[in-house]
Amino acid sequence: MLQTVLLGALLGFVLPAAARGYTPAGRCGDFARLDIPSPAGTCVALLADEAEGLRAPRRILEVAPGRYWIADMGSWEPKRGRLLEMTLPADGPAPRRARIAVLASGLDRPSGLALAPDGKVYVGEAGRVWRTPVGAPGAEPQRETVLDGLPDDGTHPLKEIAFGPGDRLYVNVGSSSDNCRSGKDAPTLPCPDGEGAKPRAAVYEAQLAGPQRTVQRFAPFATGLRNSMALAVLPATAGATEGRVLQGENSIDYRDAQSPPEELNLLQRGRFYGWPYCVGPRKNAQGYEGRFDCSKSEAPLALWPAHAAPLQMLPGPAKTPFAGQLLVAWRGPQASGHRVVGFKLDPKTGLPAGPAIDWLAGWHAKDGVRPMGRPTGLTVDRAGRLLVVEDFNRTVLMLLPAQPPAAQPSSSAKP
Numbered sequence: 027m028l029q030t031v032l033l034g035a036l037l038g039f040v041l042p043a044a045a046r047g048y049t050p051a052g053r054c055g056d057f058a059r060l061d062i063p064s065p066a067g068t069c070v071a072l073l074a075d076e077a078e079g080l081r082a083p084r085r086i087l088e089v090a091p092g093r094y095w096i097a098d099m100g101s102w103e104p105k106r107g108r109l110l111e112m113t114l115p116a117d118g119p120a121p122r123r124a125r126i127a128v129l130a131s132g133l134d135r136p137s138g139l140a141l142a143p144d145g146k147v148y149v150g151e152a153g154r155v156w157r158t159p160v161g162a163p164g165a166e167p168q169r170e171t172v173l174d175g176l177p178d179d180g181t182h183p184l185k186e187i188a189f190g191p192g193d194r195l196y197v198n199v200g201s202s203s204d205n206c207r208s209g210k211d212a213p214t215l216p217c218p219d220g221e222g223a224k225p226r227a228a229v230y231e232a233q234l235a236g237p238q239r240t241v242q243r244f245a246p247f248a249t250g251l252r253n254s255m256a257l258a259v260l261p262a263t264a265g266a267t268e269g270r271v272l273q274g275e276n277s278i279d280y281r282d283a284q285s286p287p288e289e290l291n292l293l294q295r296g297r298f299y300g301w302p303y304c305v306g307p308r309k310n311a312q313g314y315e316g317r318f319d320c321s322k323s324e325a326p327l328a329l330w331p332a333h334a335a336p337l338q339m340l341p342g343p344a345k346t347p348f349a350g351q352l353l354v355a356w357r358g359p360q361a362s363g364h365r366v367v368g369f370k371l372d373p374k375t376g377l378p379a380g381p382a383i384d385w386l387a388g389w390h391a392k393d394g395v396r397p398m399g400r401p402t403g404l405t406v407d408r409a410g411r412l413l414v415v416e417d418f419n420r421t422v423l424m425l426l427p428a429q430p431p432a433a434q435p436s437s438s439a440k441p
Contacts, residue, residue, distance in 0.1 A: 046076055046419045047397030050121070055426045058121040061395050062423070063388035069428040070386065073413075074112060074124040076420040083415035084184075085139035085338070085403040086112075086422065089147055089160045094407070095129070097136040097149065099417065104178075107133035109149065109167060112422065124422060127164050134178065137255070138187035138197075139403075144239065148195070150185035153178035155197065157239075172234075172241060173197065177226055182253040186338075190259040190269040193234040196247065198254035201227035205278045205311065206302040213313040217302050220249060227301050229254050229273060229293060250299040250323060251291070252276055256336035258352060260376060268295075270377070274336030274354060275326070277305055280312065283360050288334045289326035290378065297324045327377065328369075331362030337402045342368065346410035352378040353385070355401040355414065364389040364399035366414055385412065385425065 050058035057071035085097040100106030138150020158167035182200025206217035219226040231247035256274030275289035286305035300323035308320040335358035342348025351368035366386040369378035389399030412425040
């Protein structure tokens with residue numbers, strides 16, 4: 027078992043109490059309050075930041091009541107990542123700070139973090155996926171490799187993972203380039219990333235089986251997907267055995283701030299979704315005009331704002347304010363990004379529809395108050411609270427009910 031040690035002590039010096047670029051003002055519950063717009067009657071609390079040693083948190087997950095694991099990528103350099111455990115103090119002077127301990131270090135750009143139906147936690151590093159039971163607080167993970175030898179190079183090496191019915195595990199294998207273009211040359215046709223028995227720019231499906239949950243099959247599920255850092259599985263429809271796999275596409279990066287749109291895709295087995303030849307509603311991508319028939323690709327379920335950069339999605343748990351919604355972290359640098367939004371699930375189709383519901387929005391930079399928001403991961407805990415992590419700003423945030431202002435005595439009150 028690892029000794030539970032606060033990261034601040036490990037660093038050997040005192041870091042500033044304020045989060046990177048944030049100036050806390052007042053209280054949100056028992057924590058410092060940040061000026062981030064949120065729905066009426068709520069506030070955004072700062073739980074932890076670089077003062078607790080956060081470097082680049084990408085995912086957060088409640089693994090047991092009051093215990094949260096964080097996949098901290100560290101940086102884009104290999105072997106700098108860590109698995110952290112966060113707990114919240116039950117008492118003490120306000121504003122309180124979360125306590126964070128290191129469970130494992132030397133991880134290779136960890137990003138995926140998912141709780142399996144059997145209660146084990148799966149961790150997606152750049153080149154592999156492993157799992158561990160949830161041990162005692164502060165215990166070192168008992169790592170068991172599930173998938174190894176995954177592509178860990180190129181532009182999109184990070185892995186996202188999501189579970190579906192029937193012990194199915196979905197894994198992002200991103201493309202090796204932005205648009206299959208080398209320098210000023212025309213983009214390649216066919217693009218090598220999409221060729222062969224093990225294409226990139228795909229979502230793979232691992233079929234787990236038996237009491238040991240071993241991988242019986244690992245194969246492409248859907249292709250033509252540039253970078254599937256946002257994956258979510260909705261329940262199966264009546265009579266079906268497979269869940270409905272949703273993917274938030276991080277589309278090609280044009281210099282145009284208004285295009286191409288990001289996409290929400292409903293993935294179907296064996297279907298092709300367009301990258302790098304097509305963007306948005308089956309339109310040719312730049313450099314592929316007249317060279318590829320985009321009617322051969324699947325149309326998106328919905329179009330999202332350009333450069334919104336969806337980095338995580340999850341269905342809102344029942345009996346929480348987020349029930350009946352698909353929650354999405356948008357990290358993009360444009361005005362449409364740096365938001366946490368929800369989309370109502372249509373009662374007839376069970377699929378996301380309608381306009382975005384803002385949970386954290388208007389998260390633009392404000393001098394002396396806050397930096398631009400960079401949400402990379404989110405979860406809803408057992409208490410129904412939304413937690414969000416930012417990699418660049420190095421924070422863990424929580425959306426809480428706002429405390430009403432203290433009542434002021436009336437002028438007629440007697441002393």
